[in-house]
Amino acid sequence: MAEFRSSIATIQDEEFDFLKDLIYKKTGIFLAPHKKIMVQSRLNIRLRHYNLAGFKEYIHLLKTDKSFFDNELTELINRITTNKTDFYRENHHFEFLRDTYFPMLEEESKQNGIKKIKIWCSAASTGEEPYSIAITAQEYFAGKPGWSIKILASDIDTNVLNTAKEGLYKEERLAPVPDRIKTKYFSKQIINNQVFYQANPIIKSMIEYKKINLLESPFPIGEKADLIFCRNVIIYFDKPTQKKIFQGFEESLKPFGFLIIGHSETMFGISDKFKFLGHTIYQKKS
Numbered sequence: 197m198a199e200f201r202s203s204i205a206t207i208q209d210e211e212f213d214f215l216k217d218l219i220y221k222k223t224g225i226f227l228a229p230h231k232k233i234m235v236q237s238r239l240n241i242r243l244r245h246y247n248l249a250g251f252k253e254y255i256h257l258l259k260t261d262k263s264f265f266d267n268e269l270t271e272l273i274n275r276i277t278t279n280k281t282d283f284y285r286e287n288h289h290f291e292f293l294r295d296t297y298f299p300m301l302e303e304e305s306k307q308n309g310i311k312k313i314k315i316w317c318s319a320a321s322t323g324e325e326p327y328s329i330a331i332t333a334q335e336y337f338a339g340k341p342g343w344s345i346k347i348l349a350s351d352i353d354t355n356v357l358n359t360a361k362e363g364l365y366k367e368e369r370l371a372p373v374p375d376r377i378k379t380k381y382f383s384k385q386i387i388n389n390q391v392f393y394q395a396n397p398i399i400k401s402m403i404e405y406k407k408i409n410l411l412e413s414p415f416p417i418g419e420k421a422d423l424i425f426c427r428n429v430i431i432y433f434d435k436p437t438q439k440k441i442f443q444g445f446e447e448s449l450k451p452f453g454f455l456i457i458g459h460s461e462t463m464f465g466i467s468d469k470f471k472f473l474g475h476t477i478y479q480k481k482s
């Protein structure tokens with residue numbers, strides 16, 4: 197058996213540059229020089245996984261061994277992505293669904309008879325965002341016959357998608373969720389003396405999961421969406437990448453479909469295919 201190595205390997209500038217270029221090419225995420233220590237600490241676990249002495253060996257394998265590269269790329273990306281999220285994060289967007297968007301669709305359905313909604317949550321992380329959408333929709337449409345609401349939750353990171361699919365959250369993650377909603381849509385579980393909440397089948401069955409890289413448009417979402425959530429990820433991409441992604445969203449939306457981005461993100465000067473409605477909510481112009 198090989199010797200167990202426990203020390204932290206340090207990353208050299210040229211090793212960081214190689215990984216930075218690779219991550220940028222594969223995910224669009226731009227790692228500024230000050231992210232070097234973050235990359236070093238997040239990837240040390242991969243080095244330990246292979247019992248490698250340092251980044252030199254890791255990068256050598258990435259460069260020379262195609263099957264290693266193909267297997268490792270997903271794990272490498274999973275370690276680098278930033279997955280911060282919360283239930284009801286930027287709550288005004290869920291209020292918009294409840295107070296404006298769903299009533300609008302309900303009103304339109306009286307004319308066009310359409311009672312089907314497809315929402316694509318395109319950077320879903322560990323699931324708090326798609327579950328918040330599912331709960332908001334369920335609260336609005338339950339008891340209104342004939343409505344079908346489907347949410348496609350995607351992310352580039354397969355680890356977070358697995359967490360989302362499982363729908364099991366530590367008690368503290370549920371802090372932004374009102375008690376009434378918590379009791380209605382989650383069941384309490386004690387695992388190893390810790391309190392968890394498990395999403396119930398009603399909201400779970402509304403969500404489908406798929407790995408989708410926002411760099412690879414046209415996006416494989418099947419039927420076009422009525423509404424796309426893409427919050428707090430556009431900020432990691434440079435302008436040309438953002439432009440391409442917004443173009444892909446426009447093609448993935450039905451006519452006059454909606455797009456919601458994060459509070460610190462903007463489409464200003466990047467795409468003119470959308471009308472700005474306020475609160476980082478946009479509508480496709482045609």
Ligand SMILES: C[S@@+](CC[C@H](N)C(=O)[O-])C[C@H]1O[C@@H](n2cnc3c(N)ncnc32)[C@H](O)[C@@H]1O
Binds near residue numbers: 277
């Ligand atoms: C900061 S989280 C935001 C999660 C959620 N949208 C929210 O606002 O709470 C950003 C997510 O974008 C994902 N991501 C990063 N690059 C991506 C790409 N090229 N394609 C798809 N998802 C990506 C990350 O894996 C991460 O889960």
